[in-house]
Amino acid sequence: MKKRISYNKFVRNTILLSISIVLAIFIIFGLYFKSISIDKSIKDDTQIMADLIFQNLYTVMKNGGDKQSLDETIEHLQKTVPHIKIEILKEENHLSNTHVDNSVFDFKEAVINKHDKHLDFSSPILFKAECIKCHSDSKVNDVAGIVHIEHPILDLKISLKDILIMAGTLLLIIVIVFFSTLYHYLNKYFVEPILNLAKQVKSTSSHHDLNTxxxxxxxxxxxxxxEESFNQQNKELVSSYQTIVSQSNTDSLTKIFNRKKFDEYSSLFFSDAKRNSHNFSLVLIDLNKFKPINDTYGHDVGDEVLIFFTKLISQNIRETDFFFRIGGDEFILLLPENDKDSTQVVIKKIKENLKSNLFTFEDIKIELSASFGVCQFENSFKDINNMMKIADTNMYEDKKNYPRER
Structure with missing residues (x-):
């Protein structure tokens, strides 16, 4: 048996799974975005700072400042931003500083080096045309030195724009992941099974389908x-249908077929005999002296007489024969593939059994008898009513043998 979970547990598991996925994406995306934002922020902001430092130094040198003036300017800048370490390195002494990447001199581009607690930004200072007057041994765009700036990681700041972009993107990812996960599992565990259930229910077009x-x-x-409720309901509907069919086709007192079933079967018998030249007998039976029995002993005893009479006849016919109660004390037998002689043998057997088996109820004992009217199928008959009229006439001829019982 497959393990099943409740709806509440399913929702809880789906939410927990969605949250786990969102957190994993949040961490991965956050680290990635943080790295990109820091690189961009450091590169942009520090480049501006490097340019400003260079402009300050250039202004000092342009105004005739010496090395001391330059050192004082750098010291002043250092005090202005105390959390950042600023150095000006020349090509001849940069090798003593392990934080500076040689590629700054080779490619003349800014370089960022990440460390555990700080970031190093190295930006080249290039000679301009006006610098050549004093530095005649150099060329324009040669590296004059490096502005080396060391940022503590904890003091790094991300712009509001980057924060909003990061937050908005993460929110969008959270919404997409959560609802995609929820949609997937709802569709798999709810929508598809319900659609399948609806399809099966819709395919139920008759009472026969209810057994599936x-x-x-x-x-x-x-x-x-x-699912179990539907199956239980179908089971009860089948049972109800069978009960209704049984009740509509069966006499409630004697439990044999009723007039409705006789009309149905006799029509089939007659059509089959016409079409396939089959033979059958129709026997109309009327219980003698039934009214006096009811008047003398009451209807309860009369009902018991009918039940007894029905059982006795049922015991003396074949399983292939059909027995009907069409009302009151009137009964009909349909005997397939029976000729007139065979039918008379059946009637004789029933009469003998009625004579030898007294009806006994409490202290009441009654010898029962019945009148029989037979009609053998002939191809000239138009319908079953022709046979009924002939059988009725023959039954009353038979009843004349019991003049005192009429």
Missing amino acids: QISIETKIKELKLL
Whole structure:
């Protein structure tokens, strides 16, 4: 048996799974976005700072400042931004500083080096045309030195724009992941099983289909309960249908076929005999002295007489014969593939059994008898009513043998 979970547990598991996926994406995306934002922020902001430092130094040198003036300017800048370490390195002494990447001199581009607690930004200072007057041994765009700036990681700041973009993107990812996960599992464990259930229910077009068990593949307990409820309901409907059919076709007192069933079967018998040249006998039976029995002993005893009479006749006919109660004390036999002689043998046997088996109820004992009217099928008959009229006439001829019972 497959393990099933309740709806509440399913929702809880789906939410927990969605949250786990979202958190994993949040962490991965956050680290990635943080790295990109820091690189961009450091590169942009520090480049501006490097340019400003260079402009300050250039202004000092342009105004005739010496090395001391330059050192004082750098010291002043350092005090302005105390959390950042600023150095000006020349090509001849940069090798003593392990934080500076040689590629700054080779490619003349800014370089960022990440460390555990800080970031190093190295930006080249290039000679301009006006610098060549004093540095005649150099060329324009040669590296004059490096502005080396060391940022503590904890003091790095991300712009509001980057924060909003990061937050908005993460929110969008959270919404997409959560609802995609929820949609997937709802569709798999609810929508598809319910659609399958609806399809099976819709395919039930007759009472015969109710015998087919409805089955849906799902781990949700509530949906399995729905499946079981449908199957139980179908089972009860089949039982109810069978009861209704039985009641509509069966005489409630004697439990044999009723007039409705006789009309149905006799029409089939007659059509089959006409079409395929089959033979059958129709026997109309009327219980003698039944009214006096009812008047003398009451209807309860009369009902018991009818039940006794029905059982006795049922015991003396074949399984292929059909026995009907068409009202009151009137009965009909349909005997397939019976000729007139065979039918008389059946009637004689019933009469003998009625004579030898007294009806006994409490202290009441009654010898029962019945009148029989037979009609053998002939191809010239138009319908079953022709046979009924002939059988009725013959039954009253038979009843003349019991003049005192009429």
